[in-house]
Amino acid sequence: MKNLKNALLLKQLYQLRQLGYKYTSATVYKEDEPDLSLPDTLEKLKVQAQQCHLCELSKSRSSVVFGEGSPQADIMFIGEAPGVTEDSMGKPFTGRSGELLTKMIENVLLIKREEVYITNIVKCRPPDNRVPTPTEAHTCYSFLLKQIELVKPKLIVTLGGTAYHYMTGDETGISKIRGTLHQQNGYTLIPTYHPSFLLRNPSxxxxxxxxxKKVKALMEQF
Structure with missing residues (x-):
């Protein structure tokens, strides 16, 4: 049956050519490639993050905790993930750990919290405040890289071992690596302890x- 259909189609083409029609090359249909680029403003990037359902964390979150602060900040603080308070308020580093981070910024660096930019490796709270899985972290990582690209910080302070690991790929323990300077991608990275760790270990x-103090010294060179 298929061969018969092909023969009839070929016969029709020959008849059309005898009538003066010319054969033309067929244009193969190509589906448009999806635009996978991220928005070029923090506002639009935040909207896209709020609509993200690419990992399991989107099923249990109350809100997406995108980040906040100055879009032209010289210093960016990156933590691990939102906690229960951040998840309910939609803002990073609230509650006791947020109060401590604010004191760290304002009492040591002598600048207002609003002058820095604060975000996390993942934008949604992991259940029971567990550490984000590699899949969750890598799924969310493109949002973080775009935030860094748009803000263009000169210094990045990673808070805790998880943030340091995903920013550098280095699995050295935070107690051994804290306070060291790392030059990468046009900025200086300095790891230190997470405020929640300090609440449990005041010493x-x-x-x-x-x-x-090292961060403050580098700020004075700007």
Whole structure:
């Protein structure tokens, strides 16, 4: 049956040519490639993040905690993930850990919290405040890289071992690596302890104070 159809089609083409029609090359249909580029403003990027359902965290979140602060900040703080308070309010580093981070910024760096930019590796709260899985972190990583690209910070302070690991690929423990300077992608990265760790281990505050003194010294070179 298929061969018969092909023969009849060929016969019709020959008849059309005898009538003066010319054969033309067929244009193969190509489906338009999807635009996978991310928006070029923080506002539009935030909207896209709020609509994200690419990983399991989107099923349990109350809100997407995108980030906040100055879009022209010289310093960016990157934590691990939102906690329960951040998830309910939609803002990074609220509650006790947020209060401590604010004191770290304002009392040591002597600038207002609004002058820095604050975000996390993942934008949705992991259940029970567990550490984000590699799949969750890598799925959300494109949003973080775009935030860095748009803000263009000169210094990035990673808060805790998870943030440091995903920003550098280095699995060295935070107690061994904190306070060290890393040059990459046009900015200086300095790892230190997460504020929630300091709430459980107040004696480590003096080490973070030393780390932030290095940040302050670099700020003075801007």
């Amino acid at each position: 480590a505050k003096k080490e973070v104070f030393e780390d932030l």
